[in-house]
Amino acid sequence: MRVKILRQNNPYSKPYWQAFKYDGDMNVSVAAVLEYLNYNDDVKDENGHHADVISWECSCLQAMCGGCAMVINGKPGLACDTFLRDLKGDELVLEPLRKFPVISDLVVDRGIIQENLKKANAYIGEYEHDDKYSQDLEYQIGRCLKCGLCLEACPNYVKGVNFYGALFANDSYFINARRKSDKESVKKNYDEHFAKGCSKSLACEKVCPVNIPTLASMARMNRL
Amino acid sequence: MTKVLIIGSGISGLTCAIECASRGISTILVSPFPSERAQSVLAAGGINAVLRTDNGDSIEQHIKDTLNGGCNIAGVKAVTGLCSEAPDIVRWLEGLGTVFSRDKESKIMQRPFGGQTYPRTCFAGTSTGKQIVTALVMETRRYEGKGLIERRFWTDFYGALIKDKTCYGALLYNEATRTLESVTADAVVIATGGQNRMFSKTTGSTQCDGYAAGKLFEQGVELKNLEFIQYHPTAIETDRKNMLISEAARGEGGRLYYEDGGKRVYFMEDKFGEKGNLMPRDVVSKTMYETGRDIYLDVSFLGKAQILDRIPEVYDLCMKYRGLDITRESIPVKPSVHFFMGGIAVGLNHMTNISNLYAVGECASIYHGANRLGGNSLLAAVYSGRTAAKDIASRKVEQEPSDWSEFASREQGRLEAIREAEGAVFSVHIKNMLRENITGSLGIVRSEKEIDKSIEVLDHLIDVETSGMVRYDSSELEYFNYSLGGILKLGKAMLVCARSRCESRGAHLRSDYPEREESFKKATIISYDEGEFNTRLVGEDAYEG
Numbered sequence: 191m192r193v194k195i196l197r198q199n200n201p202y203s204k205p206y207w208q209a210f211k212y213d214g215d216m217n218v219s220v221a222a223v224l225e226y227l228n229y230n231d232d233v234k235d236e237n238g239h240h241a242d243v244i245s246w247e248c249s250c251l252q253a254m255c256g257g258c259a260m261v262i263n264g265k266p267g268l269a270c271d272t273f274l275r276d277l278k279g280d281e282l283v284l285e286p287l288r289k290f291p292v293i294s295d296l297v298v299d300r301g302i303i304q305e306n307l308k309k310a311n312a313y314i315g316e317y318e319h320d321d322k323y324s325q326d327l328e329y330q331i332g333r334c335l336k337c338g339l340c341l342e343a344c345p346n347y348v349k350g351v352n353f354y355g356a357l358f359a360n361d362s363y364f365i366n367a368r369r370k371s372d373k374e375s376v377k378k379n380y381d382e383h384f385a386k387g388c389s390k391s392l393a394c395e396k397v398c399p400v401n402i403p404t405l406a407s408m409a410r411m412n413r414l
Numbered sequence: 415m416t417k418v419l420i421i422g423s424g425i426s427g428l429t430c431a432i433e434c435a436s437r438g439i440s441t442i443l444v445s446p447f448p449s450e451r452a453q454s455v456l457a458a459g460g461i462n463a464v465l466r467t468d469n470g471d472s473i474e475q476h477i478k479d480t481l482n483g484g485c486n487i488a489g490v491k492a493v494t495g496l497c498s499e500a501p502d503i504v505r506w507l508e509g510l511g512t513v514f515s516r517d518k519e520s521k522i523m524q525r526p527f528g529g530q531t532y533p534r535t536c537f538a539g540t541s542t543g544k545q546i547v548t549a550l551v552m553e554t555r556r557y558e559g560k561g562l563i564e565r566r567f568w569t570d571f572y573g574a575l576i577k578d579k580t581c582y583g584a585l586l587y588n589e590a591t592r593t594l595e596s597v598t599a600d601a602v603v604i605a606t607g608g609q610n611r612m613f614s615k616t617t618g619s620t621q622c623d624g625y626a627a628g629k630l631f632e633q634g635v636e637l638k639n640l641e642f643i644q645y646h647p648t649a650i651e652t653d654r655k656n657m658l659i660s661e662a663a664r665g666e667g668g669r670l671y672y673e674d675g676g677k678r679v680y681f682m683e684d685k686f687g688e689k690g691n692l693m694p695r696d697v698v699s700k701t702m703y704e705t706g707r708d709i710y711l712d713v714s715f716l717g718k719a720q721i722l723d724r725i726p727e728v729y730d731l732c733m734k735y736r737g738l739d740i741t742r743e744s745i746p747v748k749p750s751v752h753f754f755m756g757g758i759a760v761g762l763n764h765m766t767n768i769s770n771l772y773a774v775g776e777c778a779s780i781y782h783g784a785n786r787l788g789g790n791s792l793l794a795a796v797y798s799g800r801t802a803a804k805d806i807a808s809r810k811v812e813q814e815p816s817d818w819s820e821f822a823s824r825e826q827g828r829l830e831a832i833r834e835a836e837g838a839v840f841s842v843h844i845k846n847m848l849r850e851n852i853t854g855s856l857g858i859v860r861s862e863k864e865i866d867k868s869i870e871v872l873d874h875l876i877d878v879e880t881s882g883m884v885r886y887d888s889s890e891l892e893y894f895n896y897s898l899g900g901i902l903k904l905g906k907a908m909l910v911c912a913r914s915r916c917e918s919r920g921a922h923l924r925s926d927y928p929e930r931e932e933s934f935k936k937a938t939i940i941s942y943d944e945g946e947f948n949t950r951l952v953g954e955d956a957y958e959g
């Protein structure tokens with residue numbers, strides 16, 4: 191199989207395409223292909239020339255950490271959660287997420303996610319348990335990987351300047367459901383940094399690797 | 415103390431940061447990636463605490479179970495502290511917003527785990543670690559807003575700033591600028607997890623490589639009990655890793671068996687009775703190993719509704735990675751490296767043998783003896799972070815400003831030399847050989863012969879590394895290059911500890927010394943002195959007095 195990767199040495203250098211030959215097991219994930227290319231032997235491109243190690247972020251290898259989010263054959267996904275058997279065609283094309291600055295190769299800087307949550311004071315503060323909120327939805331939201339796939343897929347999210355995207359909408363519901371006081375400021379931030387800019391394409395729900403039902407969070411927040 | 419530097423942002427690092435900041439201490443929290451990537455998010459099953467006593471349970475019983483589960487070499491004082499604070503810790507986590515699973519009366523649910531006399535594992539589905547991380551990250555953000563916690567990402571540990579057995583800060587590698595920076599602090603807390611990456615396939619994160627412990631060992635920090643490596647009995651093998659089938663699957667009633675002539679043999683129940691499937695992990699893994707058979711875990715009889723309600727992540731991962739429907743089929747399981755009971759030796763306050771240097775979480779060794787009980791690791795991660803923070807806050811000492819720029823520039827020179835080294839042996843081959851040897855000789859059952867063979871290989875690899883014969887990959891981050899030496903030292907230290915314990919106890923089983931020996935009812939301490947790896951056995955008082 192031919193593996194084509196959009197590469198970039200550092201944040202300031204020009205991106206370029208490089209192709210590799212993969213002749214390993216086809217019943218594996220994209221993450222396994224990257225590990226194979228990097229560590230099975232010295233890294234060589236499809237013409238047998240020496241190539242730099244392919245940078246990509248990875249920790250859990252089982253869709254629980256969100257590190258390996260990238261664009262796979264044109265679609266945003268987790269490398270460890272996307273399997274060769276499910277891909278069409280005989281070429282695998284890998285690109286870094288496009289909405290975040292590239293650090294090197296497939297590694298991007300998703301620091302804006304943390305920054306925006308910090309700006310919006312996304313924390314509970316004083317906790318209060320209230321049975322009227324949905325424990326199931328809170329559990330789902332608590333599993334958010336902060337991988338950025340929902341932002342990558344979203345037609346409204348650009349660089350996170352004003353619109354913070356689905357992960358923020360979900361965290362807003364989570365915080366609102368669990369904090370004791372000043373729920374108004376949560377709603378105000380939600381309106382300002384999410385509701386106002388969302389065109390409800392729901393691309394975020396479709397791409398979420400842990401299936402967070404963002405629409406459910408939105409429905410509950412919009413009712414407030 | 416007024417300024418703290420914490421290396422690692424999983425559950426123990428986050429907890430320590432929150433507990434320092436809440437006491438007004440200025441805290442820098444360093445990690446290459448955000449906490450969502452930490453191994454803590456993989457912790458599935460739950461956290462132990464005695465929340466009710468009407469069923470006969472008590473804190474004393476939790477202490478007793480933990481000590482017995484650890485084969486009676488953990489310190490009584492340490493374990494007493496851990497178990498006594500557990501109920502408060504669960505309430506604290508709940509108060510930070512952790513989504514614990516609740517019963518109809520809205521009480522936190524508890525399930526039985528291995529080695530427990532009463533069910534005391536509180537849980538959040540089967541993603542307890544992840545739910546705790548979510549809550550702690552939010553609370554950390556609160557103190558970030560107040561300017562009390564500064565988070566630094568894309569930053570790796572290089573080494574500690576140590577002079578005359580006192581720590582003054584750490585040298586950090588900035589991945590963006592590819593340079594070293596010395597950061598001084600009144601206290602440094604290491605929270606870097608275990609060393610899964612040293613083995614071929616484990617249930618853990620690829621980020622946990624053991625470098626920090628190995629580097630500190632070189633710098634004079636004592637390590638402890640490295641021979642005790644937990645093989646979790648139930649992992650399912652996939653192409654890149656062994657994925658954990660949470661103990662919750664057996665806590666909910668799952669049964670282990672093998673097939674013999676078309677019949678199922680429930681060997682754990684046959685050998686240990688009704689609670690056989692929930693024996694401590696070392697006992698289950700050993701018994702599985704001794705059968706010499708393919709082992710299966712059956713949960714299908716619980717029914718789809720209960721499986722999806724109580725162990726949904728187990729269902730999902732089997733379906734996704736193996737196409738296995740556990741509501742209808744049994745799970746092929748095998749023991750896998752999962753947790754390290756050994757690590758950096760610490761006292762009751764979590765300080766190491768170097769003043770002002772602390773270790774917390776899995777990289778520290780204190781509570782679990784020769785075998786950890788399920789549900790006690792999340793507890794120890796939180797408890798250790800809290801305990802270190804309390805001790806730091808209680809100390810009045812403030813360090814004099816010290817200048818480490820000369821040291822930093824010397825080490826920067828070393829980094830550059832590594833970048834340009836043109837040795838003959840590719841670093842990737844050294845790492846592969848290390849992994850192969852450690853995996854091969856530190857299995858469930860070990861022998862002196864295998865360990866010695868591995869030590870010989872490691873000695874050679876260390877020689878290659880120290881004599882500049884390695885060809886590093888200049889396209890890799892320097893971290894992956896400079897970390898090699900520390901990782902190799904830790905690898906050898908693990909082997910030396912395993913060789914020195916001439917008995918079988920807990921997770922350390924020796925084919926050449928199959929019995930437990932009273933004379934080894936102690937902890938192994940290993941220290942490094944100019945290339946020498948020295949071990950000694952110590953009692954509880956050495957570190958916990």
